[in-house]
Amino acid sequence: STADGGHISHARMGAVGLRGLSLVTYPWVESRMEPDIDAAAELIRETEPNIALFGQSVFLFPTPLEELAAAAHEVGAKVMYDAAHVLGLIAGNQFQDPLREGADVMTGSSHKTFPGPQGGFLLSDSDDAKFQRRLNSAIFPGVCSSYHLHHVAGKAVALAEFEEFGADYARDIVANAKALGTALAAEGFDVLAEERDYTASHQVLTRHGESDSGAGRDAAALLEEAGIITNMNMLPGDTKAMSPSGLRLGVPELTRVGMGTDEMQDVARFFARALITGEDPAAIRGDVAGFKAEFQTVQYCFETGPAYPGLA
Missing domain, CATH: 3.40.640.10 (Type I PLP-dependent aspartate aminotransferase-like (Major domain))
Incomplete structure (x- = not known):
């Protein structure tokens, strides 16, 4: 379901x-x-x-x-x-x-x-x-x-890069997701699938309240104020898509710009500051921006370059 x-x-x-x-x-x-x-x-x-x-x-x-x-x-x-x-x-x-x-x-x-x-x-x-x-x-x-040939060309480049760098990228994604799940649990969050060490993929799930409570929606909104974009998500027991209890977190982009397992500890602390200790989101947002400013270059590709051209 x-x-x-x-x-x-x-x-x-x-x-x-x-x-x-x-x-x-x-x-x-x-x-x-x-x-x-x-x-x-x-x-x-x-x-x-x-x-x-x-x-x-x-x-x-x-x-x-x-x-x-x-x-x-x-x-x-x-x-x-x-x-x-x-x-x-x-x-x-x-x-x-x-x-x-x-x-x-x-x-x-x-x-x-x-x-x-x-x-x-x-x-x-x-x-x-x-x-x-x-x-x-x-x-x-x-x-x-239509095949949309501009997509075909883009896929060809992505496939060539993945053949060269994909194994390392996939390995580091999974390592980062595992590290984030462990770090969030250590900060006091309810991370799903504890008995299986939280994840074997790129995703981590956190529950923030009772089923259908909207706690996931509220957590996502508060994190956005703090400069962190997440995805509210239904979890087992939820029946209302717009008032779910959970968050779905993914680490591919963080990995692609060079973050590793140590940085996942920092990310988990930002979450805790916003959702557990209740700090001012505006203050957290500044710290998040400063943290992210150190990771602005695309990795795992033939030619590294700005991850967000025009947004710096």
């Missing part, structure tokens, strides 16, 4: 519903932030879906894909893995390998953990010619009318 981390496009109000597809969500284990493997496999066998879709917008840990893909293939379902948020981690060998773990097709954004222009990729290693034709027609004329 969306509250458990599913993407809104997988919901009834998104692409699934717009195409008139029936939707059944997987049972979820909140403490591990992953599907209940046995219950989800049994659900797949009972419902016999055409598509078993895996992937999240809150994506802390690899999906137990091999077990669930096996159940899907037993009933003739195609397995789709939405790697929008974690494509760069997959390409950098820091997450999982969906196509080798049972996925028939994998989609992914080219502008999240994979650091390229706005857009995406669709990948499959299927040798089923009919399936290949269906994928091609689903793209054109299904959802796209």
